[in-house]
Amino acid sequence: MPVLTYSQALNEALREEMQADPRVFLMGEDIGHHGGVFRVTKDLIDTFGPERVRDTPISESAFVGLGIGSAMAGMRPVVELLFMDFALVAADQIVNQAAKMRYMSGGTLSVPMVIRAQQGGGRGNGAQHSQSFESWFAQIPGLITIAPSTPADAKGLLKSAIRAGNPVMFIEHKLLYSTKGEVPEGEHIVPIGKADVKRVGRDITIVSYSRTLLFALEAAEQLSRQGIEAEVIDLRTIEPLDMDTILESIRGTVRLLVVHESHTNCGLGAEIIARVYEQAPDTLITPARRLGAKHVPIPVAEALEDAVLPQVADIVKAVEEMM
């Protein structure tokens, strides 16, 4: 199987979907001749031309809105935001428009659109370029939210997202783009709403996604050397949430830790743990825990950013405390 980077895998998904479906087109800043700041749209303009690979002005609200309008009129836009932080500039279009169109129209309109962007910290990009918004998107009925951690999942989920027929927030991570992995060629589809057990273990379930999923796997390796076997679940889709996979896992491990880079406060960890206590009240033998960013904006200096974002060592420590 070919080994691709995360950005190459996304590029392959876009290329294949554009080849298969003439309704698919791209909009975003510097995605054309430059090929995207993170190279995800590299060379696509050569194959598909500037009509389908459209460089936009710095007008997020407008080009997200145009995406929505074009989707309602039969196109399948994939819109790139340079940083997920800029979703806030287009927040009205995403939340008040895209997410609600189908519902408000009694099902007569639909918005088959993907909004892709990278998010997250770890690179010292500062408070306005390092945020993680998935918990917040998951709060909005009408949005599907996806956050793959591996190149193969990135490809398979982007293909599904483009075909989903609904507005999708497709979350990439700036520090995942250069990670590599085997990626099936051609028609490789990963279903939306299906978590993946990335590591099997008997002692504790660690639920994560996106970049912290890699941290969880690394922590699991370290824990294994002390005889603690962690099962690591990659959510892959944030909304709709695959509770079945989580519940099945914790029936075996009876311990649960949720790890994410977005803020702990009102984060996805809170939601997952609340659902576990509602749906499987007597399963856990030790209180479930969550690890996320501390409740401050993301700082730049390394010592500060490391203190705010969850690290591998934090996961190891939390698990040790729970055993």
Added chain:
Amino acid sequence: MPLSPNRLPDAYRQMLVIRKFEEAIRDLYMGGKIRGSFHPCVGQEASAVGACWALQKDDYMTCTYRGHGQALAKGLSVRAAMAEMLGKATGCSKGKGGSMHFTDPSVGLLGANAIVAAGLPLATGAALASQLQKQDHVALTFFGEGAVNQGVFFETLNLAVVWKLPVIFVCENNHYSEMTVSHETTSNSETYKRGESFGMPAVVVDGNDVEAMYAAVEAAAERARSGGGPTYIEAMTYRLWGHMMGDPEGYRAKEEVARAREVEPIVRLGKRLKELGYSQSDLDTLNAEAEAIIADALQFAQNSPAPKPAEAFTDVFA
């Protein structure tokens, strides 16, 4: 009042400080000493210095991620700026803000901003405060020509005119927004016409000419202070380096950059000083002084401690 010729040597030194600041950052960046982003303002020093020097110390200013020069020209300490770049506790934002968020209220700097066009309403709000408090501070906001396609740009220009606010909009038109030639994504790339269409005076200035910049901003500040409302200034300039470190610059020809180097602000002002009778050795002295300022700032920053991790949890609320 134009910038007095007596002050031109100081302006030359100030522009060199900015240039050498960016060169030092580039070297640190290449050496892996700087995290995150760095958007150099090399080639745009004259508009920063001309504009800021036409303001008072307590006039307000907002700028962008490409605003190192603007912040320094407004009076931010070179030491504090350098320490912020290195993520040190002695940085102007204690290592929390970094390259894109230089701030120093003591010199009116209400922050650089990493969101394109976000600084316009903030400066205009400061102008509103000045009007409400019956003070005569003006506010100036720097932005690039890419910002004129943001909704908040239009919304702010309108309010500034309707409320006659003492604000100066300075568009530094360097022709490129990241890797895109701006006229390809902008319906009318003469951005001053947008200002004009809202009913405020709008001028185009040679942004590489520190004296012309000074004169334009001084006139706008005078007008704003006397209750005449906002002015739009489009400063034509050129970004000599890439958008950021690692920019392959495939979007422009080397010859174009070479031509721009011939008319860049520091070369320009050097020639002007010689016309005024200054010698090469006078210029060399100014250059050496600028170098010393940067060397001192570097030493200060390098010897400063990193912030303690606990510092990450302060400054969230008053």
